[in-house]
Amino acid sequence: MVKTSNATMTTEEIILETAIDLMEKKGFKAVTTKEIAAESGFSEMTLFRHFGTKQALLERAVETHSYLIDMKAILYDNVSYNLKEDLKRVSETYHKYNQYNYKIVLLSYQERHTHPFIGEQISENPKRLKMYLVDYFKEMQKQGKVVECNAEAQAMNFLWMNLGFFIARHLGGQKVSHMPLESFIEESVTLFVQGLEVREP
Helix, strand or coil: CCCCCHHHCCHHHHHHHHHHHHHHHHCCCCCCHHHHHHHHCCCHHHHHHHHCCHHHHHHHHHHHHCCCCCHHHHCHHHCCCCHHHHHHHHHHHHHHHHHHCHHHHHHHHHCCCCCCHHHHHHCHHHHHHHHHHHHHHHHHHHCCCECCCCHHHHHHHHHHHHHHHHHHHHHHHHHCCCCCHHHHHHHHHHHHHHHHECCCC
């Protein structure tokens, strides 16, 4: 999420950001409202007055910090039908969204059994990305630019490849790889294109 100076944030925003920070580090169950209030610089009564319960606080945090990307503006309206160029834009969009919401994304993995609604909320963007990619690969096949393949399988392969980098980076840090995101996108997209692109005989 984007860090903002406390001077420009409302009481609710400060409490929400503090709650997400603590819940992502410790898990929902382990964090108390008293701890959230103290860390945010307010009384527990202030927290209850604004949110009522810890569950309500979590629900508001997920709702507030799970923004939807305008896929039409970013992807559909800018499509070039150049496989490498378009896939790089998809990959960059995916990582931009995940980086903005990384604490909520990681929290959804931690709480997937006890609070599945978090995963349902943040899955909207990946679902839209998959739909875009499926349609895109089918259109590229019609244009003779992509080999015959299962469009949905390749869309999921592309998303899983990017998800793997995101998870490895946030769970393992640089212990897994020192490769910068820009280099990963360039290398992975180049290789993916080599597997799908129709080559001239």
